[in-house]
Amino acid sequence: MLKPYTSHHMPLAIRVGSTPANRSLLLLKAWSQQTRWNRSSHDLVRRAFFSTLTNSKPTVSCSAIVSSKPCLDNCLTVIAVPFRDGPLIPGFYMPLCVKDPKVLAALQESKSGETPYAGAFLLKDDKDPSTSSSVIHQVGTLAQILSIQGEQVIVIGRERLQITEMVGKDPLTVKTHHLKDKPYDKDDEVIRSTYFEVISMLRDVVKTTSHWTEQDNICNSNYRKLAEFLLQKRRRKLTDSGAGIFEAVDFNYQKLADFGAGISDAKKHKIQEVLEELDVHKRLNLTLELVKKQVEMNKIQLFHASLFPVTHATATFKKRIEPIKEKIPKHVLKVIEEQFAKIDRIIRNYGSTDDIFTYVDWLTALPWGKCSDDNFDVLRAEKILDEDHYGLRDVKERILEFIAVGTLTGNPQGKIICLSGPPGVGKTSIARSVARALDRKFSRLAVGGLSDSSHIKGDRGVYIGATPGKMVQCLKEVGTENPLVLLDEIDKLGKKRSRDPEGALLELLDPQQNSHFLDYFLDVTIDLSKVLFVCTANVTDMIPGPLLDRMEVITLAGYTTDEKMHIARDYLVKIVSGKCGIKPEQVDVSDTALLSLIENYCREAGVRNLQKQIEKIFRKIALKLVRQRAPAKTDLESSAEGSMEQSTAVAEKFMINESNLADYVGKPVFRGEKIYEQTPVGVVMGLAWTSMGGSTLYIETTFVEEGEGKGCLHITGHLGSVMKESAEIAHTVARRIMFDKDPKNLFFANSKLHLHVPEGATPKDGPSAGCTMITSLLSLAMKKPVRKDLAMTGEVTLTGRILPIGGLKEKTMAARRSQVKEIIFPEANRIDFEHLEESFKEGLDVHFVDEYEQIFELAFGYEQ
Numbered sequence: 001m002l003k004p005y006t007s008h009h010m011p012l013a014i015r016v017g018s019t020p021a022n023r024s025l026l027l028l029k030a031w032s033q034q035t036r037w038n039r040s041s042h043d044l045v046r047r048a049f050f051s052t053l054t055n056s057k058p059t060v061s062c063s064a065i066v067s068s069k070p071c072l073d074n075c076l077t078v079i080a081v082p083f084r085d086g087p088l089i090p091g092f093y094m095p096l097c098v099k100d101p102k103v104l105a106a107l108q109e110s111k112s113g114e115t116p117y118a119g120a121f122l123l124k125d126d127k128d129p130s131t132s133s134s135v136i137h138q139v140g141t142l143a144q145i146l147s148i149q150g151e152q153v154i155v156i157g158r159e160r161l162q163i164t165e166m167v168g169k170d171p172l173t174v175k176t177h178h179l180k181d182k183p184y185d186k187d188d189e190v191i192r193s194t195y196f197e198v199i200s201m202l203r204d205v206v207k208t209t210s211h212w213t214e215q216d217n218i219c220n221s222n223y224r225k226l227a228e229f230l231l232q233k234r235r236r237k238l239t240d241s242g243a244g245i246f247e248a249v250d251f252n253y254q255k256l257a258d259f260g261a262g263i264s265d266a267k268k269h270k271i272q273e274v275l276e277e278l279d280v281h282k283r284l285n286l287t288l289e290l291v292k293k294q295v296e297m298n299k300i301q302l303f304h305a306s307l308f309p310v311t312h313a314t315a316t317f318k319k320r321i322e323p324i325k326e327k328i329p330k331h332v333l334k335v336i337e338e339q340f341a342k343i344d345r346i347i348r349n350y351g352s353t354d355d356i357f358t359y360v361d362w363l364t365a366l367p368w369g370k371c372s373d374d375n376f377d378v379l380r381a382e383k384i385l386d387e388d389h390y391g392l393r394d395v396k397e398r399i400l401e402f403i404a405v406g407t408l409t410g411n412p413q414g415k416i417i418c419l420s421g422p423p424g425v426g427k428t429s430i431a432r433s434v435a436r437a438l439d440r441k442f443s444r445l446a447v448g449g450l451s452d453s454s455h456i457k458g459d460r461g462v463y464i465g466a467t468p469g470k471m472v473q474c475l476k477e478v479g480t481e482n483p484l485v486l487l488d489e490i491d492k493l494g495k496k497r498s499r500d501p502e503g504a505l506l507e508l509l510d511p512q513q514n515s516h517f518l519d520y521f522l523d524v525t526i527d528l529s530k531v532l533f534v535c536t537a538n539v540t541d542m543i544p545g546p547l548l549d550r551m552e553v554i555t556l557a558g559y560t561t562d563e564k565m566h567i568a569r570d571y572l573v574k575i576v577s578g579k580c581g582i583k584p585e586q587v588d589v590s591d592t593a594l595l596s597l598i599e600n601y602c603r604e605a606g607v608r609n610l611q612k613q614i615e616k617i618f619r620k621i622a623l624k625l626v627r628q629r630a631p632a633k634t635d636l637e638s639s640a641e642g643s644m645e646q647s648t649a650v651a652e653k654f655m656i657n658e659s660n661l662a663d664y665v666g667k668p669v670f671r672g673e674k675i676y677e678q679t680p681v682g683v684v685m686g687l688a689w690t691s692m693g694g695s696t697l698y699i700e701t702t703f704v705e706e707g708e709g710k711g712c713l714h715i716t717g718h719l720g721s722v723m724k725e726s727a728e729i730a731h732t733v734a735r736r737i738m739f740d741k742d743p744k745n746l747f748f749a750n751s752k753l754h755l756h757v758p759e760g761a762t763p764k765d766g767p768s769a770g771c772t773m774i775t776s777l778l779s780l781a782m783k784k785p786v787r788k789d790l791a792m793t794g795e796v797t798l799t800g801r802i803l804p805i806g807g808l809k810e811k812t813m814a815a816r817r818s819q820v821k822e823i824i825f826p827e828a829n830r831i832d833f834e835h836l837e838e839s840f841k842e843g844l845d846v847h848f849v850d851e852y853e854q855i856f857e858l859a860f861g862y863e864q
């Protein structure tokens with residue numbers, strides 16, 4: 001039986017796809033497998049084809065890899081190798097897998113003899129099992145055998161052959177004669193123009209096969225180079241001759257025709273026609289038809305290839321919405337379906353669908369109707385809040401109340417919680433714990449500095465780079481419709497007149513509006529009423545009024561030293577050691593070290609800086625531990641020092657105490673807040689409250705000059721307008737009090753005075769230093785210092801009444817830090833003080849006053 005030798009038998013199937021270059025590609029692939037492909041072998045292949053393409057006598061000097069130069073006239077009787085997939089075109093390599101041992105032996109014999117040739121003939125009918133020359137085409141190709149390795153045979157097509165007689169059956173052996181092309185006039189314009197048309201079509205073949213994948217690149221680049229070669233040749237001829245296209249150009253027309261046919265993916269019998277055609281012009285025409293068809297086929301393939309991701313993505317979108325179709329609001333579903341129809345239309349018109357894709361991707365990716373189940377178990381919530389945070393009794397209580405309302409109503413929404421307090425007091429982490437307690441997803445949106453409503457509401461219009469707003473992005477990220485969303489730093493909203501983010505936030509937070517929140521990019525309304533919003537702010541004064549109205553403010557004032565000690569010991573040290581991979585038993589941070597850290601390094605209200613300092617300590621310990629483990633010392637060094645030392649070092653426990661703390665965290669950054677041990681005349685300690693927490697501040701007044709009617713007050717210290725007014729009020733009130741007490745005292749009438757609030761680089765404002773200013777002025781007027789270790793705060797009216805102040809807890813803590821023993825607060829703040837935990841009040845002598853007169857008594861009513 002006649003066994004055809006085709007790609008089918010090859011280790012790499014030639015019939016992988018139908019791109020025009022597949023045939024050539026697979027030839028090259030198989031070739032590369034045979035010859036251990038590398039760059040130089042690739043060049044050889046290319047050169048081999050080029051030489052056959054450009055030399056009119058390929059048999060003599062065609063290929064760098066064909067070592068011998070056999071005489072083709074000796075090859076009249078050859079083994080006939082039947083080909084099934086297509087004829088062997090002269091100039092092309094073909095790897096074969098020959099299974100028949102007799103044929104293989106015959107080929108081996110040819111290869112080792114003087115005439116390493118066989119005949120390659122296309123089978124007329126693949127299925128015909130008979131063994132005779134009648135089943136193969138009579139015109140074939142003289143195939144030079146280049147290599148035989150096992151069953152793998154590589155041949156290259158050389159000349160056209162015609163069978164004249166059958167000589168043997170097993171293996172099939174035939175007598176042939178070599179076919180010569182008919183003579184032609186190479187200057188004939190018609191044949192030349194056909195030739196150039198083939199070149200032009202070959203360029204199109206290269207262009208339209210740009211979708212080849214990485215692995216096809218060897219072949220792709222081979223043919224691109226070939227086409228470039230052809231074009232360059234044409235250009236060079238044009239320039240060299242300067243005589244135009246049709247003159248002095250000596251191309252090898254028949255080889256170009258063969259090349260075009262060889263790379264085309266046409267039916268094998270069509271390629272056989274090219275092989276059999278000896279009229280060169282006719283052959284070029286046949287090739288032209290094949291190459292034209294190839295270009296058309298490539299274009300269709302290109303289109304389908306580009307269509308694939310489009311249809312694939314549309315299918316993904318459809319699949320995505322299928323299970324939630326019922327839950328997607330009707331108006332949104334309508335838009336999605338309109339977009340699908342639009343994509344179909346665009347595909348039919350070969351347009352770009354990128355923008356719509358982005359849009360539909362967003363629309364279909366939102367968690368329509370997908371909610372996590374709320375957990376309203378108050379006991380569990382309490383446990384979680386306690387697990388994550390020390391203290392914060394009031395805050396936790398308020399949150400538990402909020403959850404309790406959720407238990408009863410089945411919905412924790414309603415007022416928006418705003419956690420307000422200085423940095424690092426745990427606002428963000430409390431919000432996280434609430435999400436954990438409720439079993440809701442958590443997402444944080446930083447709105448500080450947000451200056452454009454589009455950050456929240458999205459970009460208008462679907463243009464390149466347009467995106468939805470942060471809220472939509474957050475929903476997509478968390479994948480549920482009811483996450484807990486933390487709007488961080490809501491007091492630091494930026495403002496741009498035209499595109500005010502405040503309005504957008506209002507729309508987001510207002511329960512009346514957020515059930516149909518419109519994102520400009522999505523252009524459909526979405527329901528945000530299930531989202532639980534929690535905001536954070538350092539101070540509530542800066543939150544726009546309409547937003548603040550919708551919030552339930554929970555204040556986190558900051559921590560006392562005692563609370564910080566607990567947080568540090570029971571939370572931060574444990575968290576940080578875990579993060580650094582250090583076991584608790586490897587380190588002992590003593591209470592004195594922690595206390596020193598709190599008092600001398602981290603005095604602010606929160607504990608973030610404290611956490612950073614503890615991290616510093618543990619990072620240093622981690623480095624020491626790793627250094628100890630690493631075999632840093634040479635054998636010589638360690639043997640000299642004794643190996644015992646290293647093992648004891650590994651087991652060493654790091655003891656951090658007050659004395660070695662500086663080795664880990666550097667020198668203390670704080671000196672005492674107290675500038676004066678005993679405040680001099682004209683100086684009084686006040687208490688201030690900033691977004692960073694509470695602090696003490698001194699009011700200093702000094703005499704400048706005296707003269708009748710010269711009484712006035714000069715004010716410095718970077719004071720805001722309210723504080724400046726306070727100083728003026730204080731001057732008037734002090735003058736009246738002095739007059740009441742001693743009408744003959746003309747100090748205020750005749751003295752030019754200067755009032756200053758130190759740390760002039762820090763801006764200060766607010767009315768609560770009023771009473772401190774009056775006291776400072778009176779101290780100067782009476783030349784009597786105020787009582788030692790006394791601090792005060794309170795706004796004063798012109799008639800001397802004392803009005804309440806804000807930030808009582810923070811101010812109390814600041815006073816304690818400065819070792820103040822006595823504090824004067826407005827009577828109206830008594831209730832706030834009573835609500836403070838005992839640890840805050842311990843050891844303090846606090847006075848509550850209504851009238852300045854009472855302060856006067858407390859400050860100056862002592863014997864000097």
Ligand SMILES: Nc1ncnc2c1ncn2[C@@H]1O[C@H](COP(=O)(O)OP(=O)(O)OP(=O)(O)O)[C@@H](O)[C@H]1O
Nearest residue numbers: 388389390423424425426427428429567571607608
């Ligand atoms: N009471 C506490 N108990 C335990 N850890 C706390 C407590 N308060 C704060 N922390 C920890 O302090 C660190 C800082 O807290 P967080 O980031 O929540 O502060 P914040 O108030 O949100 O600050 P900012 O205003 O700068 O965003 C976190 O690691 C947090 O866990």
